[in-house]
Amino acid sequence: MVALGRTATFQAPLRFASFVHQFEQIVLRAIPIVALISLVVGAIITQQTILQLRQFGVTIFVVDLAAILMFREIGVLLAAIMVAGRSGSAITAEIGAMRIREEFDALQVMGVDPHQALMLPRVAALVVGMPLLAFVGSMSGLAGAAVVAKFYGDIPFDIFTDRLRGAMTVTSVVVGLIKAPFMGFLVGLLASIEGMKVAGSSESLGQRTTSSVVKSIFVVIVADGLFAIFFAAIGL
Amino acid sequence: MNALSPQTGPAISVDGLVVKIGTRTIINGLSFDLQRQEILGLIGPSGSGKSVTMRALVGLIPHDGGAVTVMGRDYAQLNRRQRVETQRNWGVLFQQGALFSSLTVKENIEFQMREHLHLSSKLRSDIAMIKLDLVGLPAAAANSYPAELSGGMIKRAALARALALDPQILFLDEPTAGLDPIGAGKFDELIVTLRDTLGLTVLMVTHDLDSLAMACDRIVALANGKLLKAGTLSEMLESDQPWLQEYFHGPRARNIGS
Numbered sequence: 001m002v003a004l005g006r007t008a009t010f011q012a013p014l015r016f017a018s019f020v021h022q023f024e025q026i027v028l029r030a031i032p033i034v035a036l037i038s039l040v041v042g043a044i045i046t047q048q049t050i051l052q053l054r055q056f057g058v059t060i061f062v063v064d065l066a067a068i069l070m071f072r073e074i075g076v077l078l079a080a081i082m083v084a085g086r087s088g089s090a091i092t093a094e095i096g097a098m099r100i101r102e103e104f105d106a107l108q109v110m111g112v113d114p115h116q117a118l119m120l121p122r123v124a125a126l127v128v129g130m131p132l133l134a135f136v137g138s139m140s141g142l143a144g145a146a147v148v149a150k151f152y153g154d155i156p157f158d159i160f161t162d163r164l165r166g167a168m169t170v171t172s173v174v175v176g177l178i179k180a181p182f183m184g185f186l187v188g189l190l191a192s193i194e195g196m197k198v199a200g201s202s203e204s205l206g207q208r209t210t211s212s213v214v215k216s217i218f219v220v221i222v223a224d225g226l227f228a229i230f231f232a233a234i235g236l
Numbered sequence: 237m238n239a240l241s242p243q244t245g246p247a248i249s250v251d252g253l254v255v256k257i258g259t260r261t262i263i264n265g266l267s268f269d270l271q272r273q274e275i276l277g278l279i280g281p282s283g284s285g286k287s288v289t290m291r292a293l294v295g296l297i298p299h300d301g302g303a304v305t306v307m308g309r310d311y312a313q314l315n316r317r318q319r320v321e322t323q324r325n326w327g328v329l330f331q332q333g334a335l336f337s338s339l340t341v342k343e344n345i346e347f348q349m350r351e352h353l354h355l356s357s358k359l360r361s362d363i364a365m366i367k368l369d370l371v372g373l374p375a376a377a378a379n380s381y382p383a384e385l386s387g388g389m390i391k392r393a394a395l396a397r398a399l400a401l402d403p404q405i406l407f408l409d410e411p412t413a414g415l416d417p418i419g420a421g422k423f424d425e426l427i428v429t430l431r432d433t434l435g436l437t438v439l440m441v442t443h444d445l446d447s448l449a450m451a452c453d454r455i456v457a458l459a460n461g462k463l464l465k466a467g468t469l470s471e472m473l474e475s476d477q478p479w480l481q482e483y484f485h486g487p488r489a490r491n492i493g494s
């Protein structure tokens with residue numbers, strides 16, 4: 001926290017090179033898996049929705065549902081959960097290993113604040129990168145929806161996009177993208193803190209990594225719920 | 237070069253140091269002096285608090301009592317900036333080297349220069365290569381990652397990194413542990429040579445009787461977080477304290493000092 005404050009007030013460097021490296025590792029490399037998962041989940045949800053809507057003869061509403069659901073919830077939530085599992089565990093393991101090998105202490109005796117040097121670039125990469133991942137997730141989810149809508153719901157692509165134009169509001173996109181940096185922040189912070197708690201043995205490293213993933217996923221879902229309540233309260 | 241004054245008196249003076257971890261008192265009123273340009277060996281049974289002492293001296297563990305004076309300045313009285321300044325006057329060699337595994341050997345040595353000094357990359361690189369040569373590593377090792385080095389090479393590379401900012405005090409935690417006898421002997425020679433040429437002051441935690449005999453000017457023995465005895469090797473050999481007797485005259489002691 002102090003480290004964050006000191007960097008925010010320009011008393012300490014952000015470590016740009018490290019940030020770029022982390023951005024690649026944590027964010028860019030997560031794009032394929034986030035895209036794939038969102039695509040599949042988008043397709044499954046759409047298939048089930050069409051199944052239900054068909055009874056009422058309003059299959060076309062699946063587009064509205066997909067537009068809102070993907071951008072408001074699914075895209076950002078899936079991205080955050082994937083990042084918590086994939087990148088959160090990597091962050092914890094990396095920082096934890098540095099603790100065990102005394103690299104952490106070495107930084108400190110060299111007059112470098114380890115929190116500042118290790119935690120900050122990772123948290124920053126996630127805060128900046130999560131909206132990107134959420135957007136990728138939303139778009140893939142939508143693509144999955146469009147494909148299923150065409151082949152299962154007999155909604156051609158041009159009608160899908162037409163309907164989408166009307167159904168998609170700036171609000172749902174904004175709601176999704178506002179949540180993303182917070183989720184990134186939470187995952188990065190939790191994963192780093194767990195990594196720093198590693199002490200002594202590699203057994204502790206394993207425990208902390210597990211605990212990091214479990215805690216991050218839990219917190220991300222709870223945060224999403226709180227956001228939902230919050231947005232409902234302010235009427236978005 | 238020396239930002240710290242004065243030039244006389246001990247390099248580090250420890251007076252009644254108390255260190256607690258949690259509720260346990262690990263170091264309980266330890267006092268000893270580290271004289272300038274001496275190589276001091278810190279010995280004691282396992283768990284006696286040698287590593288904790290060293291970590292407390294370099295500022296990794298807070299002190300719960302007593303005073304540590306570094307180059308005539310009370311460490312506890314220093315503010316954040318002065319501490320960083322003081323830290324630049326010492327280099328630390330951790331037991332497993334603690335090289336940054338994501339950086340090459342050369343980048344490891346350059347790390348502190350990059351952090352604290354504004355040097356051109358050419359100059360930084362030149363200095364790094366000089367340090368590498370100083371500790372007896374081939375220039376080819378510069379671009380290896382720590383994982384590609386042998387244990388002895390890691391120790392040397394870590395020593396080169398500890399020497400990067402031309403420190404005056406060197407802290408070594410079991411520098412020869414895990415090295416073969418020849419490698420260990422060469423490492424001891426290296427430390428003595430560095431002390432003689434660079435005028436370093438060295439505090440060395442060690443279990444290695446050969447290091448004590450070959451490199452150390454004086455020895456401080458700890459037991460249960462307290463000073464057992466401080467003195468030269470021959471004074472240690474003459475002591476009739478039971479643990480020292482066993483340590484220096486036990487079956488593994490062979491004929492050191494005789």
Ligand SMILES: Nc1ncnc2c1ncn2[C@@H]1O[C@H](COP(=O)(O)OP(=O)(O)OP(=O)(O)O)[C@@H](O)[C@H]1O
Pocket residue numbers: 257262280281282283284285286287288289
């Ligand atoms: N991080 C820690 N948390 C709790 N206790 C610790 C910690 N580090 C050290 N101790 C305790 O402090 C005591 C002294 O430990 P220290 O590592 O200084 O021993 P040592 O003299 O270096 O032993 P060795 O020769 O085995 O390295 C031990 O009893 C140890 O259990």
Ligand SMILES: [Mg+2]
Pocket residue numbers: 286287288
């Ligand atoms: Mg030890």
